[in-house]
Structures are given as structure tokens and as C-alpha cells.
Amino acid sequence: MEMEIDDPKPEIKDKDLFKAAESGNVLVFESLSPQQLLRALSLKNEDARSLLHVAASSGQTEVVRILAAADPSISGINSIDEEGWVPLHSAASIGNLEIVEILISRGAEVDAVDKAGQTALMNAVICHNKEVALLLIRHGADVDVEDKEGYTVLGHAADDLRFVLADAAKTMLEGFKPMLGFSLSPCNAKTQDDVPYKRLQGEASSYGI
Numbered sequence: 001m002e003m004e005i006d007d008p009k010p011e012i013k014d015k016d017l018f019k020a021a022e023s024g025n026v027l028v029f030e031s032l033s034p035q036q037l038l039r040a041l042s043l044k045n046e047d048a049r050s051l052l053h054v055a056a057s058s059g060q061t062e063v064v065r066i067l068a069a070a071d072p073s074i075s076g077i078n079s080i081d082e083e084g085w086v087p088l089h090s091a092a093s094i095g096n097l098e099i100v101e102i103l104i105s106r107g108a109e110v111d112a113v114d115k116a117g118q119t120a121l122m123n124a125v126i127c128h129n130k131e132v133a134l135l136l137i138r139h140g141a142d143v144d145v146e147d148k149e150g151y152t153v154l155g156h157a158a159d160d161l162r163f164v165l166a167d168a169a170k171t172m173l174e175g176f177k178p179m180l181g182f183s184l185s186p187c188n189a190k191t192q193d194d195v196p197y198k199r200l201q202g203e204a205s206s207y208g209i
Contacts (some may be wrong), residue, residue, distance in 0.1 A: 004058075004060070008102070011036070012028065012031075012032070012036075014043055015052060016028070017029075017043065018043075018045055018051065018054055020063070021051040021052075021053075021054040021055040021056070021058070021060060021063050021067075022054050022058045022060070023058075023060075024055075024058065024060035024063055024064060025063075026062045026066065027103055029063060029066045029067070030179050034070070037066075037067075037070045038070065038072075039193065040067075040078045041067060041070060041071055042076070044079075045082075046082070047080075047081055048081045048082040049081040050076060050079045050081075050087070051067055051077055052067045052068065052077070052086050052087045053080070053081055053085070053086075053090055054154050055067060055087075056087040056088075056090040056091045056094075056096070056099050056103070057090035057091075057093070057094060059094055059096050060101070061096065061098050061099055061102070064087075064091075064099050064102055064103070065102055066183035068103060068106040069106070069172050071106065074107035074108075075107075077086070077103060077106050077107050078107070078109050078112060079106060080114075081197055083114055083115055083116075084113070084114035084115035084116075084171055085114050086112045086120075087103055087108070087112075087122050088100065088104070088108045088109070088110070088112065088120040089112070089114060089119075091120070091132075092120035092121070092123040092124040092127075092129065092132050092136065093123045093124070093126075093127050093129075094127070094129075095124070095127065095131070095132050096132070096134060096135060097131060097132055097139055100120075100132055100135055100136065100187050101135070103108075104139050110136060110139050110141045111140075111141060111142050111147070113147060114149075115148075116147055116149075117145075117146070117147035119141065119144070119145055119146045119147035119153075120136060120141070120146075121133055121136045121137065121141040121142070121153055122151075122153055122156050123145060124136060124151055125158075125161055126156050126160055128161075130160065130164070131160055133161060134155075136162075140159045150176065153169045155174070161192065186209065192198075
């Protein structure tokens with residue numbers, strides 16, 4: 001009796017994988033063998049962007065979920081493109097809460113900085129994605145970090161988000177739980193003597209808040 005041997009899965013061209021990541025073609029990735037999926041995680045395009053970068057920036061949640069789950073380490077989750085962006089920067093920029101959650105749950109470095117010294121939180125603030133900004137802060141994103149131009153998160157924020165930041169600082173001073181789940185973690189400033197509080201309150205005052 002002859003044993004049946006499964007035919008190896010056909011190879012899919014790299015460019016087609018990037019197209020599938022951008023368009024959200026989940027079936028393409030579900031058709032890959034575990035070995036093919038691992039290889040796919042290491043692919044980079046001409047901008048040094050991985051499939052995870054492309055899927056995250058295109059808002060393709062299910063593709064991100066598949067790729068993130070297939071990564072046995074966090075190297076793919078925190079891979080950088082030519083601008084120094086990790087996939088979390090991309091997800092924060094487009095304001096996709098679910099993708100941000102997936103990436104963080106899989107080990108994304110919340111305070112990773114790009115070549116401009118900017119974090120995913122700064123990207124969220126610059127792009128007016130307030131809910132993503134609050135989510136990142138709840139996961140411990142640093143509000144005190146400065147980019148290479150010397151701007152902090154508050155310096156990049158639009159007026160409405162500056163108000164939330166200032167309100168959070170005042171709430172910390174008064175000893176109550178921050179509104180909207182807002183936290184200054186990991187600094188956790190609680191008094192006027194705390195350096196993070198002083199800096200945040202000082203910046204708020206400079207903006208007339």
C-alpha cells in the first residue's frame with residue numbers, strides 16, 4: 001500500500017505577500033505553511049518595511065493578528081523601517097485601536113523611538129488620534145519623553161488633548177484616579193514636587209491651560 005504524501009504548499013512571490021498585507025487578503029496568509037509564514041515575517045520591501053508594517057499602516061487587523069501570532073519572538077513586532085518606525089508607530093498614526101492592542105499584547109515596545117526621536121504616542125497625538133493616545137498611556141507610554149526637536153507629547157498635542165493632559169496632571173495632584181483611565185505611568189507623578197508633574201504642568205501653563 002502506497003503512502004500518500006502531501007504536496008508542498010506552492011511558493012507565493014514576495015511582492016504578492018506585500019499586496020496581500022496591504023489589501024487584507026487573509027486567505028493568502030492562512031494558506032502558508034508554518035515555515036513559509038516564519039520566512040514571510042522576515043521579509044522587507046524597498047523601504048525596509050515588513051509585512052507587519054504594511055498591514056498595520058493599512059488597517060488590516062486580521063492580517064496583523066495572523067502575523068503577530070506567528071512570531072515566536074518579538075523581533076518582528078519591533079522591527080524598524082528606514083525611518084525607524086516599528087509597526088506600532090504605523091498603527092498609532094492611523095488610529096487603529098485594535099491593531100495597537102494586538103501589537104502591545106504581543107510584546108510591542110510602547111516607547112520605541114524613530115529616527116526623529118518620536119514615539120507611537122507622539123504619532124497618535126500628531127495625527128489627532130486621542131483614543132489611541134489614551135490607550136497607549138494606559139499601557140505605560142511615557143508622556144515626558146522629548147523628540148530630537150525638544151518637543152514632548154504635550155508640545156505636539158492639539159488643544160483638546162492638551163486639556164486632557166493638563167486635567168490628568170491636576171487630578172494626580174488632588175490624589176484622585178485620573179479621568180478616562182489616563183495615567184502618567186511609568187512616572188506616576190503624585191505631588192507638585194515630582195519632576196514629571198512639574199514639567200507637564202509647566203508646559204500646560206505655557207500653552208495657556
